[in-house]
Amino acid sequence: MLRKALITLAGLAVVGIGGFAAFAAFAYRPEIAPSKADNMPMFSAEVVEQGRLMAAAGFCAECHTVPGGAPYAGGYGMETGFGTLYATNITPDRETGIGAYSEAAFARAMHQGVDREGRHLFPAFPYDHFTLMSDADVRAIYAYLMTEVKPVRHTVPENGLPFPLNLRIWQAGWKLLFVDLGRFEPDPDKSDAWNRGAYLVEGASHCGACHTPRNLLGAENRSQDFAGAEIDQWIAPALTADNPASIRWTADDFTAYLKTGVTRDHGVAAGPMAPVVHAGLRELPDSDLDAIGVYLGDRVGTPQSEAEAEAAITASLTAGKPDGGYRLEQGERLYASACAACHYNATRIAPGRPDLGINSATRLEAPDNLVQVILNGVGNHEGMDGVVMPGFRQALSDQQIAAIAAYLRASRTDYAAWPDLVATVSRIRGADDH
Ligand code: HEC
Ligand code: HEC
Ligand code: HEC
Known part of the structure; x- marks a missing residue:
């Protein structure tokens, strides 16, 4: 018995050592020599412009710039749940930025998540999506960053992960377990537009980074693509047939929302979704936005007929029956005085003033998005251009905001009341000081 156990253990050790050797061979990445100063390849104006667009599609500036800081100079802190990671300086500064990256080193970073010196990068940098980007697009981004972005000397803080996670x-x-390294492969059964949309959504624009739930180790759960997830005290709703809005999203809705930040039937892109539109996708040509619409529309499924959509709206508007309890009464009064002047909730009123009964904010399982919008409003850089909603952070207490949310949930939907509303409002109020 014992002997057998020993043999088994020895076997395991051999497998272990073999496995470790294979792992070490995978893990080891050599340094790529610094590029020579003043030896930048020449890039055509078209390639540089393509790079600008792809950098917009990937919102590189959004993570690699601190508010008010020099573009791409890094230092923006990302809370990962394990500790804070700082996006690096990707200006062409040779000492503190990526000025010493050759094209090959840059491509390795984007496609494999390994920096020039051979260190594995954390997936807060969404290389698990960028790996799908074509060599030509990665080269174009390199051309853009190296020629159009001003080099800035700026050293970013050390990342704040505790030992041994650092x-x-x-x-x-992590890479070995969770990432399929490799370029996008078009589906020959689908149209060119569908494939272009898939390429952008899955690759450069990494929509799943926020809209797909993650496992305990922080990797996107592939069996739940776009099923909706929590991100920075917001909910990124499902982009599938499970999206909670009353009216099913269509290809055209997606395109309009991503181009303008608003649609008549679905409300506005606020919070973490705002820069996706305003600092990113709206730069893209219409053909790309149409393609994204085609791809997402297909994922959501067959559109409703106009009559079905109207029926869904009517059902939402007549759904709830407030029971007249004190809390709802208070919520109803507060709603009438604080919100109804703008949200008078006729059917399908002007875009930018969504009917709250059909908006996913009132219909999601968690109230976070509704609470965020009441607390912080909708700024000029969010939602529709030139249209704002005031925040009620100063005017209303946690309890009052909870009462409005409870009232909207009860009077506009058939869903169960949100539990722990007051606690949710105070958590969100405390988390971000706008
Ligand atoms: C969601 C935030 C986020 C986005 C979007 C993002 N990055 Fe990053 N990036 C990071 C973080 C965080 C790091 C540092 C990772 C680490 O320290 O391991 C990083 C690292 C890098 C590196 C390695 C740099 C170095 O100093 O060695 C490169 C190159 C890079 N990013 C380029 C890009 C480009 C190009 C885009 C757009 C196509 C982009 N990033 C978009 C967060 C982001
Ligand atoms: C940084 C995180 C993040 C990224 C990246 C992101 N989203 Fe979002 N998205 C959100 C959040 C948060 C919301 C909710 C915003 C709100 O309610 O105003 C949202 C809302 C949406 C909505 C509206 C859903 C609804 O039911 O109201 C759509 C559509 C959408 N996103 C599509 C996309 C697409 C397409 C991409 C990629 C091109 C993308 N998102 C990338 C975080 C993100
Ligand atoms: C002064 C007018 C005004 C008032 C008052 C107002 N809103 Fe708004 N609200 C707007 C506008 C305008 C938008 C769309 C903003 C945009 O497109 O940028 C909006 C958007 C929203 C959204 C949509 C968010 C989304 O993701 O689609 C919700 C939810 C909302 N308001 C709830 C409320 C509630 C609840 C109150 C009262 C506490 C309130 N609003 C008070 C004007 C107002």
């Missing part, structure tokens, strides 16, 4: 070797294991 050891980059773990990232090689």
Whole structure:
């Protein structure tokens, strides 16, 4: 018995050592020599412009710039749940930026998540999506960053992950477990537009980074693509047939929402979704936005007929029956005085003033998005251009905001009341000081 156990253990050790050797071979990445100063390849104006658009599609500036800081100079802190990671300086400064990256080193970073010196990068940098980008697009981004972005000397803070999570070797294991490294492969059964949309959504624009739930180790759960997820005290709603809005999203709705930040039937892109539109996708040509619409529309499924959509709206508007309890009464009064002047909730009123009964904010399982909008309003850089909603952070207490949310949920939907509303409002109020 014992002997057998020993043999088995020895076997395991051999497998372990073999496995470790294979892992070490995978994990080891050599340094790529610094590019020579003043030896930048020449890029055509078209390639640089293509790079500008792809950088917009990937919102590179959004993570690699601190508010008010020099573009792409890094230092923006990302809370990962394990500790804070700082996006690096990707200006062409040779010492503190990526000025010493050759084209090959840049492509390796984008496609494999390994920096020039051979260190594995953390997936807060969405290389698990960028790996799908074509060589030509990656080269174009390189051309854009190296020629159009001003070099800025700026050293970003050390990342705040605790030992041993800060050891980059773990990232090689994470990669091995969770990332399919490799370029996008078009589906020959689908149209060119569908494939272009898939390429952008899955690759450069990494929509799943927010809209797909993650597992305990922080990797996107592939069996739940776009099923909706929590991100920075917001909910990124499902982009599938499970999206909670009353009216099913269509290809055209997606395109309009991503181009303008608003649609008549679905409300506005606020919070973390705002820069996706305003600092990113709206730069893209219409053909690309149409393609994204085609791809997402297909994922959501067959559109409703106009009559079905109207029926869904009517059902929403007549759904709830407030029971007249004190809380709802208070919520109803507060709503009438604080909100109804603008949200008078006729059917399908002007775009930018969505009917709250059909908006996913009132219909999601969690009230976070509704609470965010009441607390912080909708700024000029969010939702529709030139249209704002005031925030009620100063005017209303946690309890009052909870009462309005409870009232809207009860009077506009058939869903169960949100539990722990007051606690949710105070958590969100405390988390971000706008
Ligand atoms: C969601 C936030 C986010 C987005 C979007 C993002 N990055 Fe990053 N990026 C990071 C973080 C965080 C790091 C540092 C990771 C680490 O320290 O391991 C990083 C690292 C990098 C690196 C390695 C740099 C170095 O200093 O070694 C490159 C190159 C890079 N990003 C380029 C890009 C480009 C190009 C885009 C747009 C196509 C982009 N990033 C979009 C967060 C982001
Ligand atoms: C940084 C995180 C993040 C990224 C990246 C992101 N989203 Fe979002 N998205 C959100 C959040 C949060 C909301 C909710 C915003 C609100 O309610 O105003 C949202 C809302 C949406 C909505 C509206 C859903 C509804 O039911 O109201 C659509 C459509 C959408 N996103 C599509 C996309 C697409 C397409 C991409 C990629 C091109 C993308 N998102 C990338 C976070 C993100
Ligand atoms: C002064 C007018 C005004 C008032 C008052 C107002 N809103 Fe708004 N609200 C707007 C506008 C305008 C938008 C769309 C903003 C945009 O497109 O940028 C909006 C958007 C919203 C959204 C949509 C968010 C989304 O993601 O689609 C919700 C929910 C909302 N308001 C709830 C409320 C509630 C609840 C109150 C009262 C506490 C309130 N609003 C008070 C004007 C107002």
